[in-house]
Amino acid sequence: MLVLTLFWASSFPAPYPLSYLQQLDPDNTGFIGVETFTGLVHSHELPLDPAKLDMLVALAQSNDQGQICYQELVDLISSKRSSSFKRAITNGQRALPRDGLLDEPGLGFYKRFVRYVAYEILPCEMDRRWYFYQHRTCPPPVFMATVTLTQIIVFLCYGARLNKWVLQTYHPEYMKSPLVYHPGHRARAWRFLTYMFMHVGLEQLGFNALLQLMIGVPLEMVHGVLRIGFLYLAGVLAGSLTVSITDMRAPVVGGSGGVYALCSAHLANVVMNWAGMRCPYKLLRMVLALVCMSSEVGRAVWLRFSPPLPASGPQPSFMAHLAGAVVGISMGLTILRSYEENLQDQCGWWVVLLSYATFLLFAIFWNIFAYDLLGAQVLPPP
Structure with missing residues (x-):
């Protein structure tokens, strides 16, 4: 008292x-x-x-x-x-x-954007109201913006250097980049992550950049840089490691593993909370997103097995897309379940994290021993 x-x-x-x-x-x-x-x-x-x-x-x-x-x-x-x-x-x-947030008059541009983000990401009106009123502009969503900007700068640099803007991977000098993952350079561990800054061509870069900004930025505004950054990088790392296990002769380029982790996590969250989501035309938008993602995977499969131009070696694998989607569905649902609740307080989070750590250990041992034991015929790196 x-x-x-x-x-x-x-x-x-x-x-x-x-x-x-x-x-x-x-x-x-x-x-x-x-x-x-x-x-x-x-x-x-x-x-x-x-x-x-x-x-x-x-x-x-x-x-x-x-x-x-x-x-x-x-x-x-x-x-x-x-x-x-x-x-x-x-x-x-x-x-x-x-009255919901959509009925609030007299809002400035930024507050309207915050309201849009709340209705796009959060399934509960109580959480939407809470997020809207306690949201702060600092820190801004710098992770997705920085990653996207870096990818664009790297692409422009290689485009100017190679004088090629479409299907850059068909240029004989492209695979010499220290950023590309190549099975012959497995010992250079940074390549399992840095390949996300390289892209097949303008089409893949445009698709990834658009999705990162449209989905990644709102997710980062709600859930924070640590959660979304971890989810994105987990998808990227799982993508390259999955390729090294399932498609042992193929290189990997592009940030599709991270992009598909974000997209699949968000789509799964929408499906799990379908009744509470208030984003307009959610069914139509989900169908369009699935069609676009499936088309991108199909294009990657076609380029891998039926390249339109003669190439000196195997073309980048499509397995990173699928691995990113699996990471997004499994890990993303836990991360996006509550934008406030601590992850360490969730039992499901520890189960998912343990499963992911087990996969990482298996993939590391696979890359160290399996190639020699299986006698995999890997073309020498350029």
Whole structure:
């Protein structure tokens, strides 16, 4: 009760005597009724965000007593939400105003974009409102923007150097790049990641860059650079390692492993939360995304086994696309399940992480021993 009383004393401009404040909680329970609290806010013009007040009222109306405690108020003001707090909010969200974020007038361009991101990514109206009101511009979504910009710069540099902008991999000098993954250079471990900066040609670069910006940036804005960066790089690494196991003679270029990890994670999240998603034309957009992704995989398969031009060696493999999709569906659903909940608190996260670590260890031993044991005929690197 003492802490709650001190909070009331510090919240209101008028110096109220202790006896008056104790009348708010005569039984010294540490709680205050929601009607009393709401009346105090309006009568004394306490500067509390109306949206947060709605959430607090919803929280109070979700319990049997209709009361607010000090810690709940502190959690709300400081934008922290414990599991019990979030469950209570979810149970009481029917007490919130019926109007959604889409009905809010007078928003600037950036706030409208944040609202768009909330409806694109989050399946729960309560989470959308929470994200919208507590979102900060810092840190910006720098990971996906940096990766995309770097890929474009690298492509332009090699395009100018080779004087070739379409199907660059058919140029005899292309595979000499220190960034390309080549089975003959397996010992150079950085190539298992740096191949994401190289692309077959303008078509693949344009497809990957478009998806990274359209899907990756909103995901990063909601879930943060660490989660989305990890998911993207996990897809990239799984792509090259899968190729080294299943298509042992083929090189790999392009960021498709990471792109497909992001896309498949987002699409799986939409399917799992279909009823709650409010993005417009979601069925049509999902069908178009699946058609585009399937077409890109089909094009990669065609270039791998039926190249349109004579080539000096095997063309880049398509298995990175499929590996990225598997990583996105398995790992992405855990990462995107809650944009606030700590991953270390989720049992499923540890299962997925252990499975991924097991795959990495298997792939590492495969690359060290299997090529020699199986007598794989790998063309010498250029």
